[in-house]
Amino acid sequence: MFARRAGWDLTPNELSRRTEARRARGLPVLDLSESNPTRVGLRAPGEALAAALAAAARDPAAARYEPDPRGDPGARAAIAAYHKEHGARVAPEHVVLTAGTSEGYAHLFRLLGDPGDVVHLPAPGYGLFEHLAALEGLAAERYPLRPPREGARWRVDLGALAASLTSRSRAVLLIHPHNPTGSFVDPADLAGLRALAGERGLSILSDEVFADAAAPGAAPPSALAGAEEGPLHFVLSGASKPLALPQLKVAWIAVAGPPAARDEALARLEFVADAYLSVSPLLARTLPGLLAARAPIQAELRERVAGNRARLAAALRGAERAELLPAEAGWAAILRVRGAEDEEALVLGLLEEAGVLVQPGFLFDLEAPEGDASLCHLVLGLLPEPEGFARGAEALARFLAAPAGRG
Ligand SMILES: Cc1ncc(COP(=O)(O)O)c(C=O)c1O
Numbered sequence: 214m215f216a217r218r219a220g221w222d223l224t225p226n227e228l229s230r231r232t233e234a235r236r237a238r239g240l241p242v243l244d245l246s247e248s249n250p251t252r253v254g255l256r257a258p259g260e261a262l263a264a265a266l267a268a269a270a271r272d273p274a275a276a277r278y279e280p281d282p283r284g285d286p287g288a289r290a291a292i293a294a295y296h297k298e299h300g301a302r303v304a305p306e307h308v309v310l311t312a313g314t315s316e317g318y319a320h321l322f323r324l325l326g327d328p329g330d331v332v333h334l335p336a337p338g339y340g341l342f343e344h345l346a347a348l349e350g351l352a353a354e355r356y357p358l359r360p361p362r363e364g365a366r367w368r369v370d371l372g373a374l375a376a377s378l379t380s381r382s383r384a385v386l387l388i389h390p391h392n393p394t395g396s397f398v399d400p401a402d403l404a405g406l407r408a409l410a411g412e413r414g415l416s417i418l419s420d421e422v423f424a425d426a427a428a429p430g431a432a433p434p435s436a437l438a439g440a441e442e443g444p445l446h447f448v449l450s451g452a453s454k455p456l457a458l459p460q461l462k463v464a465w466i467a468v469a470g471p472p473a474a475r476d477e478a479l480a481r482l483e484f485v486a487d488a489y490l491s492v493s494p495l496l497a498r499t500l501p502g503l504l505a506a507r508a509p510i511q512a513e514l515r516e517r518v519a520g521n522r523a524r525l526a527a528a529l530r531g532a533e534r535a536e537l538l539p540a541e542a543g544w545a546a547i548l549r550v551r552g553a554e555d556e557e558a559l560v561l562g563l564l565e566e567a568g569v570l571v572q573p574g575f576l577f578d579l580e581a582p583e584g585d586a587s588l589c590h591l592v593l594g595l596l597p598e599p600e601g602f603a604r605g606a607e608a609l610a611r612f613l614a615a616p617a618g619r620g
Contacts, residue, residue, distance in 0.1 A: 242568055242569075245593045248545070251458075251460060253596045258458050279494070285492075303469060308465050313459075317451070318342065318345040319348065325383045329350070331383060333355075335356060337574075337577045338392075340577070356373055358396070365396060367394045369399070369405070374409065382413065395543035395546075421450045422454035424455070425507075431542075437467055445475065447466050451464020522540075529609075563591075
């Protein structure tokens with residue numbers, strides 16, 4: 214009855230099932246996996262949103278509907294200014310609004326691939342993108358990121374990526390900075406990716422939703438910088454991460470590349486966007502005010518994330534089995550744990566015995582380094598309220614400090 218691409222296995226995984234069962238029994242869950250910024254007691258995003266909505270309600274133009282397939286011109290001008298502050302030049306007419314970054318991916322996959330064509334995604338990575346590709350009939354191939362030997366940055370294995378390209382390859386996705394590793398794409402890797410994409414006729418998709426989650430001045434340039442030549446570049450971002458307002462559902466694609474190809478891509482992207490006109494012009498009109506007011510939002514986010522990372526590091530001091538991997542940006546932390554036999558058993562044990570919820574690394578394709586199958590990865594969200602986070606981190610550390618082999 215249903216299409217093959219809708220043939221998902223919808224059974225909840227064991228961790229979700231047991232978490233729900235625990236909650237149903239009234240047992241506490243110390244949730245160290247939360248990544249929804251609207252559930253963690255942040256103050257600044259809600260205040261900025263209330264002010265922006267009040268301003269929109271007073272604006273007589275809000276009563277009119279003048280659809281523009283690329284999205285509200287004022288919002289696009291504010292997005293161009295946002296990228297300029299990040300050192301990248303993009304004109305407002307080279308921006309297309311979307312209802313969330315996820316829809317941006319859908320539009321791009323429709324633009325770039327026919328059913329059976331391939332997009333290349335980083336591994337480790339976040340599972341959403343594979344689903345978004347599959348929903349548009351595209352296949353996803355993973356290319357490896359190599360863990361840092363020193364410092365914090367994971368590096369693209371360009372040789373492995375090149376070897377996996379075929380005549381069906383259409384695009385390479387970069388997550389810049391990456392979720393959950395927190396690594397920016399190294400400028401040398403970006404140059405190599407550009408050369409490869411140029412040679413093989415691929416587009417570069419650069420997801421930069423976490424770009425503001427680095428310490429100010431610490432971020433390498435956006436993929437938009439220096440993208441006037443070579444392959445087409447599509448940079449995705451939106452309100453969900455930079456403004457911590459996923460409920461706004463306003464995001465964007467900025468297009469860069471050689472002018473003729475860029476304009477051709479934009480005309481076709483406009484056609485896709487016009488078919489849906491999915492972005493609420495009313496909400497898009499709040500974006501200039503929100504982007505202008507983003508400094509306190511980003512300060513609060515950075516303080517929360519850095520504070521929780523420090524709390525986690527402090528709690529783990531006695532847990533020699535665990536190593537907190539360094540990160541440059543983002544809202545996640547990766548823990549490497551030695552001496553556990555099985556990652557799933559480890560997260561289930563943590564839940565049942567310590568009441569702590571974290572995500573297993575396999576959900577993000579985090580693999581044990583070669584030659585050390587006993588290394589597991591746990592992925593934590595660094596957004597939760599500090600007090601609850603500290604309690605969870607301490608319970609996690611106590612569990613891990615117990616004799617090796619647990620889990
Ligand atoms: C790297 C990255 N890009 C995009 C998204 C989806 O963002 P949106 O809420 O704008 O669809 C996520 C969600 O967590 C993400 O981690």
